[in-house]
Amino acid sequence: MNTNLLSNQTLDCFSEKTYDKILKESLILFNDAGFNSITTAYISKKCDILEGTLWYHFNSKKNILNAHIKLFQKLFQKQLKKIDYNNIENVFRTSFDIYSLIWDFQYIFREHFESFTNDNEILQKIKKINSFVDEYIEEMISKSQESFLNIKKSVLEKVVDTTLLIGRYWLHFSKKRYPKLDNKKLRVKGVKLIYDSIEPFLDNKGKKNLSYLYKKFMN
Numbered sequence: 086m087n088t089n090l091l092s093n094q095t096l097d098c099f100s101e102k103t104y105d106k107i108l109k110e111s112l113i114l115f116n117d118a119g120f121n122s123i124t125t126a127y128i129s130k131k132c133d134i135l136e137g138t139l140w141y142h143f144n145s146k147k148n149i150l151n152a153h154i155k156l157f158q159k160l161f162q163k164q165l166k167k168i169d170y171n172n173i174e175n176v177f178r179t180s181f182d183i184y185s186l187i188w189d190f191q192y193i194f195r196e197h198f199e200s201f202t203n204d205n206e207i208l209q210k211i212k213k214i215n216s217f218v219d220e221y222i223e224e225m226i227s228k229s230q231e232s233f234l235n236i237k238k239s240v241l242e243k244v245v246d247t248t249l250l251i252g253r254y255w256l257h258f259s260k261k262r263y264p265k266l267d268n269k270k271l272r273v274k275g276v277k278l279i280y281d282s283i284e285p286f287l288d289n290k291g292k293k294n295l296s297y298l299y300k301k302f303m304n
Contacts, residue, residue: 090116090268094182095189098156104142106132108156111149115192116256120150121201147207150193154214157190161218170228173294180225181276181298187218187252188272194218194253222249233291234283247282251275 090113099105110131114123125146129136143149164183169175187194198211223245230236236244255275256268263271280299287295 091189092185092272094160094186098160103132103134103138106134107139107142108149108152112153112190112192115153116190120146120192120196120198147204150207151210153190154193154210157186157193158214160186165221168225170232173233173291174298176225176229176232177295177298180279183222183225184252184276184279185272188256188275191253191256195257218252219249222252233288234286235288236286240286244282244286248279251278251282 091109095112096109099109107128111123111128114128114131123146125139125143126136128149129139132139143152161183164179164186167175167182168179193211194215196211199208202208226234226236226241226245226248230241255278256271259266259271259274263274266274276299280295284292284295
């Protein structure tokens with residue numbers, strides 16, 4: 086199992102118990118190949134368990150998806166409690182952690198579930214979590230605008246759209262564009278894109294902090 090595909094903040098949530106092994110392996114597989122392409126039989130094989138054991142813990146892929154959404158919400162709320170808009174370094178550090186978290190659960194934000202299911206419960210949960218994250222990223226940029234960003238209203242929407250697109254699709258896109266790069270290097274390139282989109286609108290103090298954190302992230 087290649088656990089390097091997930092960040093430490095997500096990996097630390099999983100124990101060696103069978104339930105957690107299924108959650109972790111299915112998350113990696115769904116991110117890589119898509120929710121609809123992965124069978125429970127294949128997840129079981131990767132976990133080295135019988136498919137009946139998987140059914141004991143999750144009686145459908147839908148339940149695995151629900152568990153992933155619940156875990157993401159828990160970790161996301163943890164990040165929200167950390168953010169302090171009066172502290173530039175804190176905002177940037179937490180922002181990097183949030184993007185890393187979104188990339189860990191990228192299939193939830195990347196997949197178009199309506200194309201292969203008419204399960205309204207699933208569709209509503211996916212819509213709700215996507216809207217929540219979109220609104221938060223927009224709010225985070227707007228609140229930063231009040232402190233250390235200086236983005237004209239005519240440009241603000243473009244910056245928000247760019248950062249949202251990077252969060253949703255970067256890892257999936259970059260794996261195809263840069264097949265020789267490992268997951269860590271792809272994440273670094275994604276953070277660099279965020280850095281480049283924000284840097285022109287920072288004051289000197291903000292540029293110094295962002296540059297420092299980006300270099301630290303790279304190491």
